[in-house]
């Protein structure tokens with residue numbers, strides 16, 4: 068009856084301390100919490116994919132190098148196929164970068180508030196996480212970047228542009244500056260890249276440490292497919308090719324990615340519609356008792372304002388933000404409560420969906436604010 072034998076089956080000590088990453092799913096009519104596309108891919112995409120799947124060699128392993136998919140992605144971006152690495156979602160790409168360039172004795176830098184998976188993935192690969200803070204308006208603070216670089220010499224520096232969850236877009240000068248300060252790889256996570264006016268893709272070349280990651284999950288309406296990729300210098304992609312598991316990318320996914328890229332015009336049109344819906348929401352939200360930040364993505368970060376008469380401070384803000392989140396859930400609208408993220412006390416993040424969903428959100432937010440401020 069000793070507890071000792073069970074100890075052998077315990078997970079790594081550092082795992083026991085890590086909390087899993089999840090966005091709570093609640094059963095609601097309007098789901099605006101995970102930044103997916105509100106629409107499925109074009110009907111013609113589904114038809115072509117189904118037709119071409121019939122010809123797959125199901126008994127054979129898939130093309131290990133995913134060469135046709137790489138070539139199609141490369142053509143889409145005007146780069147060489149050797150500069151492209153595809154994986155099962157861009158999160159897996161981030162994990163490959165950490166496996167290849169991070170690990171024991173190395174560190175990865177990131178600047179809060181930002182995408183929580185960067186820290187989580189780095190930690191899981193045994194990479195030490197070092198952090199700095201963004202400026203109060205959530206832009207990058209280059210002095211702070213310099214401090215972190217000088218103190219920790221990170222092997223990997225993560226930027227996220229547009230930044231999840233703030234929506235902030237890095238300027239070309241900022242990314243170039245970070246690249247010149249950083250001693251290692253600079254990963255620009257552009258999961259929402261198509262929503263922004265500028266992309267760090269133009270900084271990628273053989274002599275630069277910049278790599279850009281993209282995903283089919285958001286702009287391509289293909290979150291279900293789990294497909295993401297990296298564009299970087301060919302030498303770096305060759306190193307990452309050594310890290311992937313054999314045949315990591317299944318044949319269906321390789322095909323789905325290739326077929327999707329034939330529908331670029333439709334993707335661009337969806338992005339355009341979401342950007343105009345984002346601007347409509349931002350204007351309408353500007354009339355409510357909230358603070359919001361300009362977004363270059365398909366979501367908006369906002370903070371319900373506390374009435375002047377009430378005590379301010381992190382705890383009060385967080386409680387107020389959570390009360391508004393709950394009020395929205397009670398009205399069958401789910402957004403993301405970001406109140407527990409560093410520096411985001413009381414903040415909520417709403418995904419831009421269809422105009423119909425936007426109207427439901429605006430009316431739920433208006434009545435919730437009236438209720439909680441009463």
Ligand SMILES: *Cc1c(COP(=O)(O)O)cnc(C)c1O
Pocket residue numbers: 102155156157158159182227231256258281282283284285290293294295
């Ligand atoms: C949604 C998101 C991703 C997407 O990851 P996939 O694994 O490709 O679905 C990556 N980075 C950020 C910042 C995101 O918000």
